[in-house]
Amino acid sequence: SSMSLKPLVDVHTHVYLPRYAAWLRSRSVAPKIMSAEGGEERLLILENEPSGGRPVGPQYWDRKEKLRFMDLHGIDISFVSTANPWLDFLSAADAHELTLGLNNDLEEYCSTGPSYSDSVLKRLYGLGLLPLVPGITVEAIVEAVNQIAAAPHLKGLIMGTKGIGKGLDDEALDPVWQAIEAASLVVFLHPHYGVDSNAWGDKDNGHVLPLALGFPFETATATARLILSGVFDRFPSLRILLAHSGGALPQLSSRLASCIDHDPVVASRLKHDARFYLGKLYFDAVAYGPEELGFVSEVVSRSKRFETGSTIKGEADRREGSQRMLFGTDHPFFPPLTSTEKWKSVVENLEAIASVPGWGESEKDGVRGGNALSLFGL
Numbered sequence: 146s147s148m149s150l151k152p153l154v155d156v157h158t159h160v161y162l163p164r165y166a167a168w169l170r171s172r173s174v175a176p177k178i179m180s181a182e183g184g185e186e187r188l189l190i191l192e193n194e195p196s197g198g199r200p201v202g203p204q205y206w207d208r209k210e211k212l213r214f215m216d217l218h219g220i221d222i223s224f225v226s227t228a229n230p231w232l233d234f235l236s237a238a239d240a241h242e243l244t245l246g247l248n249n250d251l252e253e254y255c256s257t258g259p260s261y262s263d264s265v266l267k268r269l270y271g272l273g274l275l276p277l278v279p280g281i282t283v284e285a286i287v288e289a290v291n292q293i294a295a296a297p298h299l300k301g302l303i304m305g306t307k308g309i310g311k312g313l314d315d316e317a318l319d320p321v322w323q324a325i326e327a328a329s330l331v332v333f334l335h336p337h338y339g340v341d342s343n344a345w346g347d348k349d350n351g352h353v354l355p356l357a358l359g360f361p362f363e364t365a366t367a368t369a370r371l372i373l374s375g376v377f378d379r380f381p382s383l384r385i386l387l388a389h390s391g392g393a394l395p396q397l398s399s400r401l402a403s404c405i406d407h408d409p410v411v412a413s414r415l416k417h418d419a420r421f422y423l424g425k426l427y428f429d430a431v432a433y434g435p436e437e438l439g440f441v442s443e444v445v446s447r448s449k450r451f452e453t454g455s456t457i458k459g460e461a462d463r464r465e466g467s468q469r470m471l472f473g474t475d476h477p478f479f480p481p482l483t484s485t486e487k488w489k490s491v492v493e494n495l496e497a498i499a500s501v502p503g504w505g506e507s508e509k510d511g512v513r514g515g516n517a518l519s520l521f522g523l
C-alpha cells in the first residue's frame with residue numbers, strides 16, 4: 146500500500162491562487178502586487194517592507210511550479226494553504242465572497258491534480274480559508290467551516306492571529322471552534338504581523354527581524370491567548386498545528402506557566418498547568434536546526450507530566466514528542482538568493498530532521514510524512 150512507501154509530506158507550503166493574486170493586483174496599498182520593469186511583478190506583503198517588496202511570479206500561483214518544486218525536493222504530498230495575510234484586509238462582504246470562491250478554487254487545484262504513485266491518495270491537499278474579519282457574522286464563518294468539511298480534498302484551514310479583530314481568545318469564536326472540532330478539521334495557525342522592523346532600533350536589516358523573531362513571537366502570543374482563554378478546556382479535541390515549530394512558545398512555556406501561577410487575574414482560570422496544553426498542539430518542523438527540533442519534541446512530551454505526574458525520560462520523551470511534529474518547507478518563501486538546484490531552506494530542514502539527537506529512523510520517518518498522514522486522516 147501507499148503507506149509503506151514512506152512519503153515525504155509538506156504541511157507548510159503556500160499559494161496565492163489566481164483569484165487572490167488578481168485581488169492583490171487591484172490594490173494600491175499593501176498587501177498588493179505591482180507591475181515592475183520588464184513586465185515583472187513585485188509583491189508587497191507589508192506596507193513598510195524593505196526595497197519595494199519582492200519579485201513575485203508563477204511560483205506563487207501556478208500548480209505546475211508547485212509540483213516542479215515538490216519533484217525537485219522529493220516531496221510526495223503537499224498540504225497547500227493560502228499565504229498571509231489571507232483575507233485580513235477585506236471588508237466582511239468581500240471576505241465572505243472571496244472565501245467561498247477560494248475554497249472552491251483550492252478544492253479544484255487539489256482534486257484535478259496528480260495522484261500519489263498508484264494509490265488513492267492525491268499529491269495535493271488543501272487547507273481552506275475562513276472569512277475572519279471584523280464585522281463578519283459567526284454564521285458566515287461557520288458556513289465556510291462547513292464548506293471546507295464538505296470538500297473532499299480540503300483537510301483543514303489556515304488562520305492568522307487576529308480572529309475577527311479581537312484576537313483568538315474572543316469568546317465570539319466559540320461556535321467556530323466548536324464547528325471546526327465537530328468537523329475534525331485541522332487548524333494551521335500562522336503569523337503575519339510580527340513585530341515592527343523599527344522595534345528597539347532603526348538600522349535597516351531587511352526583513353530579518355520581523356520574520357525571524359517577530360513571526361515566532363506573534364505565534365507564541367496568539368497560542369498563549371488560546372491557552373489562557375480556556376479554548377483547549379472547552380474544545381479538547383481541537384487540533385491546532387503551529388507554524389515555525391510553535392514560534393517562541395516552546396522556549397517560553399515554563400515562564401508562561403510561572404507568570405500565570407503568580408497572576409491574580411488568571412491563576413485559577415485553567416484546569417491545568419499551561420505546559421499541559423503544549424501536548425495538545427502540533428508543530429511543523431520548520432525550525433532549521435536539529436537541536437531546536439529535539440528541544441520542541443521534548444517540551445511537547447513533557448506536557449504529560451502535568452497530567453499524569455510521570456517523570457522525565459529524556460530521549461524517550463523526544464521520541465514520543467516527535468509524533469506531534471511535521472515536515473514543512475514554507476515554499477514559495479525563502480527561495481535561494483543565488484541560483485542553486487535545491488533550495489537551502491528545504492535541504493536544511495530535511496538535514497535537521499535527519500540528525501535530531503534521540504530520534505530513531507521511525508521517528509524521523511514520522512516527522513517526514515507519517516505524522517501528517519495520521520493528523521490529516523489519510
Ligand code: 5CU
Nearest residue numbers: 190228229356475478479
Ligand atoms: O518572507 C516572508 O515574508 C514570509 C511570509 O510573508 N510568510 C511566510 O509564511 N513566510 C515568509
